[in-house]
Amino acid sequence: MATIFTKIINGEIPSYKVAEDDKHYAFLDINPVAPGHTLVVPKKEVDYIFKLDDQELAELNIFAKRVAKAMEKAMPCKRIGVTVIGLEVPHAHIHLIPINQESDMYFNKGKLTLDPKDMADMAAAIAKEFK
């Protein structure tokens, strides 16, 4: 059965898309730990990031770097934090999180539910900067 991220990539489930190429898709996390929290996903359905081959893993990270550069421009922050968890959704993905302090990366502090208009505006702002 297709993962929820494959359904998002295929447009069967809505997402706040920020970037896409032929092999990758990036969209806002629906329950962010910080505003602008973005997920970067390979279109190929693989349940665990380290099951990607070297080329696929390199390309995913290079795409994530392009997304992070766009986020730096669109979101005021000191750094884009990077993490991989993958316990909830069995489709490889990288979390990119705008951070000003270490605690902005804490997943156990409770997630945010942001206004849909703010989510759409953030996604559009990042998408505009994506090169």
Ligand code: AMP
């Ligand atoms: P994990 O698999 O543990 O890395 O976590 C999966 C992440 O996907 C969580 O941060 C969720 O908030 C996020 N997520 C789950 N469903 C959706 C969705 N439909 N749209 C955007 N983000 C989602």
